[in-house]
Amino acid sequence: MLHDEFEWIKSITPNSSFQKELVTGIGDDAALWSVNKEMDQVVCVDTMVEGVHFTKDTLSPYQVGYKALAVNLSDLGAMGAIPQFYLVSIAISKDWNEEELGEVYKGMAHLASKYKTDLIGGDTVSTKGPLVLTVTVIGKVEKGKRLLRKNAKPGDSVFLTGVTGESAAGLQLLLKNTRHHHFSSDEKQLISQHQMPSPHIEQGRILASSALRISLNDVSDGIASELNEIAEASQVTIHIDENKIPVSPLLARYPKNEQLNYQLFGGEDYVLTGTVAQDQFEQISILFQKHSLEIFEIGKVGEAGNAAVYLHRNENKSPERITKQGFNHFRER
Amino acid sequence: MLHDEFEWIKSITPNSSFQKELVTGIGDDAALWSVNKEMDQVVCVDTMVEGVHFTKDTLSPYQVGYKALAVNLSDLGAMGAIPQFYLVSIAISKDWNEEELGEVYKGMAHLASKYKTDLIGGDTVSTKGPLVLTVTVIGKVEKGKRLLRKNAKPGDSVFLTGVTGESAAGLQLLLKNTRHHHFSSDEKQLISQHQMPSPHIEQGRILASSALRISLNDVSDGIASELNEIAEASQVTIHIDENKIPVSPLLARYPKNEQLNYQLFGGEDYVLTGTVAQDQFEQISILFQKHSLEIFEIGKVGEAGNAAVYLHRNENKSPERITKQGFNHFRER
Numbered sequence: 245m246l247h248d249e250f251e252w253i254k255s256i257t258p259n260s261s262f263q264k265e266l267v268t269g270i271g272d273d274a275a276l277w278s279v280n281k282e283m284d285q286v287v288c289v290d291t292m293v294e295g296v297h298f299t300k301d302t303l304s305p306y307q308v309g310y311k312a313l314a315v316n317l318s319d320l321g322a323m324g325a326i327p328q329f330y331l332v333s334i335a336i337s338k339d340w341n342e343e344e345l346g347e348v349y350k351g352m353a354h355l356a357s358k359y360k361t362d363l364i365g366g367d368t369v370s371t372k373g374p375l376v377l378t379v380t381v382i383g384k385v386e387k388g389k390r391l392l393r394k395n396a397k398p399g400d401s402v403f404l405t406g407v408t409g410e411s412a413a414g415l416q417l418l419l420k421n422t423r424h425h426h427f428s429s430d431e432k433q434l435i436s437q438h439q440m441p442s443p444h445i446e447q448g449r450i451l452a453s454s455a456l457r458i459s460l461n462d463v464s465d466g467i468a469s470e471l472n473e474i475a476e477a478s479q480v481t482i483h484i485d486e487n488k489i490p491v492s493p494l495l496a497r498y499p500k501n502e503q504l505n506y507q508l509f510g511g512e513d514y515v516l517t518g519t520v521a522q523d524q525f526e527q528i529s530i531l532f533q534k535h536s537l538e539i540f541e542i543g544k545v546g547e548a549g550n551a552a553v554y555l556h557r558n559e560n561k562s563p564e565r566i567t568k569q570g571f572n573h574f575r576e577r
Numbered sequence: 578m579l580h581d582e583f584e585w586i587k588s589i590t591p592n593s594s595f596q597k598e599l600v601t602g603i604g605d606d607a608a609l610w611s612v613n614k615e616m617d618q619v620v621c622v623d624t625m626v627e628g629v630h631f632t633k634d635t636l637s638p639y640q641v642g643y644k645a646l647a648v649n650l651s652d653l654g655a656m657g658a659i660p661q662f663y664l665v666s667i668a669i670s671k672d673w674n675e676e677e678l679g680e681v682y683k684g685m686a687h688l689a690s691k692y693k694t695d696l697i698g699g700d701t702v703s704t705k706g707p708l709v710l711t712v713t714v715i716g717k718v719e720k721g722k723r724l725l726r727k728n729a730k731p732g733d734s735v736f737l738t739g740v741t742g743e744s745a746a747g748l749q750l751l752l753k754n755t756r757h758h759h760f761s762s763d764e765k766q767l768i769s770q771h772q773m774p775s776p777h778i779e780q781g782r783i784l785a786s787s788a789l790r791i792s793l794n795d796v797s798d799g800i801a802s803e804l805n806e807i808a809e810a811s812q813v814t815i816h817i818d819e820n821k822i823p824v825s826p827l828l829a830r831y832p833k834n835e836q837l838n839y840q841l842f843g844g845e846d847y848v849l850t851g852t853v854a855q856d857q858f859e860q861i862s863i864l865f866q867k868h869s870l871e872i873f874e875i876g877k878v879g880e881a882g883n884a885a886v887y888l889h890r891n892e893n894k895s896p897e898r899i900t901k902q903g904f905n906h907f908r909e910r
Binding site for chain 2: 274275277279280283285287288289290291292293295296297328329331333334335337364365366367369370371372373374376378380382
């Protein structure tokens with residue numbers, strides 16, 4: 245749930261209890277509460293709607309299931325949590341037959357088995373509208389190790405745990421051609437990043453286990469949006485350097501501006517972005533190398549008190565302020 | 578999730594882990610897992626779809642929210658659990674404006690405040706179809722006190738924690754006249770049972786706290802259906818006595834057969850039904866009296882080994898077997 249949504253709901257329900265002290269992570273995409281001396285429980289929920297988040301031309305039924313769970317697991321990754329269970333609520337339209345529905349569950353089960361995450365419940369109902377798939381994921385994280393957006397401080401390094409932009413470029417190919425088109429090998433890889441993203445659970449666990457002060461977010465709406473959320477939650481200015489943002493070789497054939505737009509504003513990458521004290525980035529980087537995982541330093545946190553994100557394009561130009569929106573014309577959400 | 582749904586999903590996803598030993602309540606409408614030495618965590622999810630579970634003619638937006646949470650809390654009640662948190666995922670159609678959506682959240686918040694249950698997250702998306710509202714409720718129950726369907730044994734008393742049939746009669750009035758009709762005082766009460774059912778959380782807690790062997794289910798699909806679920810889970814025969822099933826005074830004007838149909842098959846009553854050893858029913862009954870709550874003994878558990886439910890109408894007729902379905906013509910679910 246976005247912070248703005250939460251504040252809106254709170255404003256219209258003034259009599260509700262909202263015992264914030266019970267739930268410390270609220271306002272981020274996942275919430276958590278204490279269950280014992282060692283661990284906190286974490287929960288998050290995400291919904292995918294046919295015709296809004298996917299169509300039968302962009303995702304196969306198997307991929308619909310896979311992605312619905314991946315998106316949720318990514319929220320857990322951004323908290324540094326260990327996935328444990330999931331529940332699936334599905335509103336089924338007449339356009340989906342039993343075999344297709346079976347594929348949806350297989351897609352979820354495949355990804356779930358990788359993380360030993362068990363399906364423990366759900367609800368199956370019919371709808372006269374498009375398919376609506378809601379996944380609730382439950383995980384746990386060691387007390388005090390949860391990673392939140394509000395932890396960024398001046399001088400921190402800004403990092404990214406993978407390349408961005410591939411998913412959005414893949415989606416554009418799908419919207420233009422449908423998934424039944426004969427794509428090149430490079431195109432297939434781009435499309436695959438959109439259809440079956442890998443949640444960065446392991447990366448989140450490494451960051452949480454480091455016990456360092458880290459701010460973190462998963463890249464669902466693009467780096468620009470996620471870093472603005474960290475800037476707002478932490479009340480700091482963030483500066484990122486165009487030359488440091490990793491470019492996917494698969495995007496090499498795209499014009500430079502289009503590349504940058506995908507990288508910053510594309511979204512649905514489900515890598516992690518965040519901040520750590522500058523003198524500790526090296527330590528984090530070595531930990532990632534040990535696990536054969538990527539991490540890139542893409543900028544710095546500037547001063548406190550003014551929430552904003554700036555892109556430094558090159559030495560001749562002054563930095564450009566980038567907002568959450570950027571260009572977002574292919575996403576209705 | 579129904580047991581049949583769960584078995585189907587398991588059958589199509591043979592490679593998934595489904596570590597049943599981690600989750601002991603699975604197969605009932607709620608699942609639970611251990612979090613510390615004293616308590617288990619409980620979770621359940623339910624979805625309400627416009628045009629299937631309600632229309633703008635049967636429920637106001639406020640009532641849509643109220644009922645969506647009530648239905649979920651009822652699942653917790655059937656486990657004897659204490660509600661703690663809820664998450665709301667809503668797919669919004671263009672037919673719903675912001676004021677109406679605010680009412681949906683107010684309806685939930687009103688009921689939630691009664692049980693000190695906090696909204697801790699959710700997701701808000703758009704849909705081109707009807708409104709889909711998914712609520713996830715999280716609660717806790719003392720270890721070993723959870724109440725499951727499989728606990729019934731021969732000789733047990735069968736009980737019911739309130740009258741049934743009012744909700745279904747109320748729905749019929751709504752389908753015929755819409756909620757904007759000028760109803761009589763009695764009719765308003767029937768309609769209210771359909772629109773804003775009270776989950777039997779307190780009753781579930783009394784039963785769980787008794788530490789007796791109790792089987793329990795909430796009446797979402799009618800007594801006939803719920804008792805058949807207990808009969809199947811416990812592998813016993815259940816006998817209920819027409820004369821002992823409490824009749825709502827609000828149903829007095831209906832023909833006897835229509836009354837009985839509503840009572841047995843109507844559904845959406847959200848009272849609790851279950852079994853307890855015959856010599857302990859009196860003890861339970863006194864506990865309920867102390868809390869000014871109703872409990873009725875409506876029959877007995879017969880022999881083990883053959884799952885079935887029988888209705889005894891009077892001394893001259895042989896008992897009739899009643900199935901889950903009964904008549905169910907006004908419910909699509």
